[in-house]
Amino acid sequence: MKSVPDPDYRRSLFYPATVLVEEGAADYPLTRSILSRLKKAEVVSVKRPAGNDFSNLSRLYSPQTTLFLAPHRGRFLKACPGTAETYRCCLYQILHLGLGCNIGCSYCVLQGYLNNPFITQFVNLDDAFAELDTELGKPGVFYRIGTGEFTDSLFMDPLTDLAPRLIDYFGTCKNAILELKTKSVAISSLLDYPGEIGETVVSWSLNAPSVTAREEGFAASITERLQAAALCRERGYRIGLHFDPLLFFPGWEEGYRQTVAEIFKYLKGDDIIWISIGAFRFMPQVKDVLRDNHADCNITAGEFIRGLDGKQRYFSEIRRQLYRLLVTEIKKYAPEVFIYFCMEDKCLWQDTFGYAPADNAELGRWLDECCWRYAANG
Numbered sequence: 349m350k351s352v353p354d355p356d357y358r359r360s361l362f363y364p365a366t367v368l369v370e371e372g373a374a375d376y377p378l379t380r381s382i383l384s385r386l387k388k389a390e391v392v393s394v395k396r397p398a399g400n401d402f403s404n405l406s407r408l409y410s411p412q413t414t415l416f417l418a419p420h421r422g423r424f425l426k427a428c429p430g431t432a433e434t435y436r437c438c439l440y441q442i443l444h445l446g447l448g449c450n451i452g453c454s455y456c457v458l459q460g461y462l463n464n465p466f467i468t469q470f471v472n473l474d475d476a477f478a479e480l481d482t483e484l485g486k487p488g489v490f491y492r493i494g495t496g497e498f499t500d501s502l503f504m505d506p507l508t509d510l511a512p513r514l515i516d517y518f519g520t521c522k523n524a525i526l527e528l529k530t531k532s533v534a535i536s537s538l539l540d541y542p543g544e545i546g547e548t549v550v551s552w553s554l555n556a557p558s559v560t561a562r563e564e565g566f567a568a569s570i571t572e573r574l575q576a577a578a579l580c581r582e583r584g585y586r587i588g589l590h591f592d593p594l595l596f597f598p599g600w601e602e603g604y605r606q607t608v609a610e611i612f613k614y615l616k617g618d619d620i621i622w623i624s625i626g627a628f629r630f631m632p633q634v635k636d637v638l639r640d641n642h643a644d645c646n647i648t649a650g651e652f653i654r655g656l657d658g659k660q661r662y663f664s665e666i667r668r669q670l671y672r673l674l675v676t677e678i679k680k681y682a683p684e685v686f687i688y689f690c691m692e693d694k695c696l697w698q699d700t701f702g703y704a705p706a707d708n709a710e711l712g713r714w715l716d717e718c719c720w721r722y723a724a725n726g
């Protein structure tokens with residue numbers, strides 16, 4: 349087995365003290381396999397939560413140390429909640445296999461969205477694969493699918509062993525690419541994957557080192573993430589990078605310069621399939637939750653405007669400065685790498701790159717083309 353870069357990597361992983369197993373979830377193979385790896389955990393059977401049940405359960409069991417196992421009853425594949433056409437969305441699809449994460453970033457949008465406070469793993473995987481079979485059977489459509497929107501894709505992998513199953517599945521798909529997005533270095537199962545790696549991108553979210561230390565809880569350091577990325581690249585995975593959320597703080601220029609320089613100590617431009625950039629934005633209701641959960645955090649303290657999607661954003665002049673610096677720095681090291689904005693308006697695209705996608709479909713096509721180009725070049 350190859351060693352992961354940081355001997356202390358387990359700090360960003362999740363080993364719950366209690367597992368709540370929803371009635372009807374106990375017989376799924378994934379439930380049995382997770383429980384077999386958590387021999388010391390207290391296992392409690394619970395009814396399907398309704399009404400205030402989650403809030404009552406959270407008084408009995410700490411969400412920080414409790415895992416909830418349940419079957420998912422809705423659709424597994426969802427369009428990324430990119431909103432108004434004003435902001436360009438890349439038409440990504442989310443494979444919804446779990447909820448929540450223990451990394452504890454102060455800016456995590458999930459704090460404002462979820463009524464279920466527990467880290468949740470959906471256990472009816474066969475239903476998810478059956479839905480994928482039907483959806484991906486549609487002719488003429490290419491899918492970019494990620495598992496890292498409502499959770500971190502890998503932080504629980506040592507418990508679930510899901511990554512190899514997903515790589516198996518997507519390895520046989522001709523019209524889809526899988527992206528596993530993380531701030532952890534839980535890559536053992538990726539490095540030990542025994543077969544041919546198909547179309548799988550492993551992506552790391554990056555930020556300035558001071559932001560990581562201050563705002564990203566138990567996440568691996570930037571250097572650890574990039575060391576993990578280099579090992580994954582060596583094993584044959586494509587690497588994606590995401591600078592999101594970019595924060596505006598005293599010393600931001602130097603901080604982001606440092607991170608960009610660090611990237612290219614470990615990766616070459618050709619190793620990277622795409623880099624996305626998105627400035628900090630949040631729904632107004634998240635502000636109070638964020639203050640309650642992270643008393644020392646002041647990232648919502650500046651001036652913001654309300655965007656057309658209802659989210660608070662930095663003024664466009666601040667976004668422009670952040671984007672210009674990031675793009676200029678990245679291009680110094682990797683002039684050809686594909687950089688795109690996540691949920692940004694046409695004017696800032698035009699301003700930064702000198703071009704803009706006409707609509708969401710065009711941005712989606714550019715990313716699809718990255719996948720095909722990369723596949724052609726190996």
Ligand code: SF4
Pocket residue numbers: 448449450451452453455456457458498499500531
């Ligand atoms: S890693 Fe992602 S999902 Fe986890 S707390 Fe941070 S922002 Fe939220």
